[in-house]
Amino acid sequence: MSDRAEVAAACRRLAAEGLLIGTAGNVSVRTGDRVAVTATGAVLAEITAEQVTVVDTAGAVVAGELAPTSELDLHLGVYRRYGASAVVHTHAPMATALSCVLDEVPCVHYQMLALGGSVRVAPYATFGTPELAESVLAALDGRAVALLANHGAVTHADTLDRAVEHALLLEWACGVYWRAAALGTPRALDERQQAAVIEAAIARQYGTTRKAERR
Numbered sequence: 128m129s130d131r132a133e134v135a136a137a138c139r140r141l142a143a144e145g146l147l148i149g150t151a152g153n154v155s156v157r158t159g160d161r162v163a164v165t166a167t168g169a170v171l172a173e174i175t176a177e178q179v180t181v182v183d184t185a186g187a188v189v190a191g192e193l194a195p196t197s198e199l200d201l202h203l204g205v206y207r208r209y210g211a212s213a214v215v216h217t218h219a220p221m222a223t224a225l226s227c228v229l230d231e232v233p234c235v236h237y238q239m240l241a242l243g244g245s246v247r248v249a250p251y252a253t254f255g256t257p258e259l260a261e262s263v264l265a266a267l268d269g270r271a272v273a274l275l276a277n278h279g280a281v282t283h284a285d286t287l288d289r290a291v292e293h294a295l296l297l298e299w300a301c302g303v304y305w306r307a308a309a310l311g312t313p314r315a316l317d318e319r320q321q322a323a324v325i326e327a328a329i330a331r332q333y334g335t336t337r338k339a340e341r342r
């Protein structure tokens with residue numbers, strides 16, 4: 128599948144999961160110095176490969192007819208600073224709701240460690256501005272994901288599939304926090320508990336299938 132087709136397929140999946148709504152959100156994948164990124168204004172649930180534009184790392188269009196997303200600087204910034212290969216930005220309901228209230232989502236579940244632990248909320252700035260890109264890049268330090276205050280969420284990874292999985296996991300974690308906070312003050316995992324999870328995950332190759340041991 129071409130990078131443009133891959134981006135379109137990822138958008139349709141995220142829309143089917145309820146994370147991308149209407150034209151809100153954007154997705155990109157990088158191969159070398161070429162970035163395939165959703166066009167601004169495309170309806171993401173039914174986006175086609177032709178509605179994905181290819182730019183170089185300076186943002187100049189090299190393939191496609193449509194103008195790229197208004198958050199292009201954010202995507203290019205993540206590639207430059209973190210050497211990622213894919214970026215997903217959504218206005219997913221749970222993540223966006225928490226971004227209106229919290230400065231940081233505490234690490235309430237061990238699966239959040241796959242995203243870097245607690246999730247920072249980047250201070251608010253107008254969409255599509257260098258200020259927003261800078262704010263989000265700082266919030267991503269040491270993390271695969273961040274929330275954007277009163278706006279949404281962003282994830283990055285070394286593959287597009289993984290960036291999509293991060294977006295789904297983040298939305299799930301935000302839903303967990305939301306429900307827990309409705310009942311009381313959620314407990315966060317402390318440093319020692321988090322370190323023990325990472326140790327156990329490495330020892331047991333958590334999250335990957337493997338052959339059963341014969342007893």
Ligand SMILES: [Zn+2]
Nearest residue numbers: 152254278279
């Ligand atoms: Zn946005």
